[in-house]
Amino acid sequence: MAEDPVSFALDIADLFTQRDQEAMLIQFDLWDAEDVRDNADAILETLTSGRMPCYGAWDEAKVGLFRQWVEQGKAD
Numbered sequence: 001m002a003e004d005p006v007s008f009a010l011d012i013a014d015l016f017t018q019r020d021q022e023a024m025l026i027q028f029d030l031w032d033a034e035d036v037r038d039n040a041d042a043i044l045e046t047l048t049s050g051r052m053p054c055y056g057a058w059d060e061a062k063v064g065l066f067r068q069w070v071e072q073g074k075a076d
């Protein structure tokens with residue numbers, strides 16, 4: 001049986017802390033599916049390179065989950 005695609009509300013939103021969300025509001029809202037969808041490629045690049053979050057890179061499991069969300073169609 002096929003599994004459901006990675007979901008923004010169920011799997012992704014919680015990866016972003018309140019500090020992350022507040023820091024980045026000047027550019028986009030990391031808790032808003034539409035904003036993250038619109039900026040997904042740039043966000044993925046900063047996560048992959050480890051440039052964001054600024055206080056410490058995500059581990060591969062978290063980056064991988066975000067990448068999967070992008071590759072599976074950025075579902076709500």
Ligand code: HEM
Pocket residue numbers: 016019020023024039042043046047052053054055
């Ligand atoms: C397109 C993607 C992004 C761009 C262009 C971007 C850019 C920036 C810039 C210019 C700053 C301020 C200068 C600095 O501290 O380096 C900043 C700060 C920050 N960003 Fe991002 N960012 C992106 C994505 C993210 C993501 C995905 C996260 C979290 C997972 C994040 C979390 C933060 C945090 C925590 C800070 C520091 C604020 C503090 O001092 O607490 N950013 N970002």
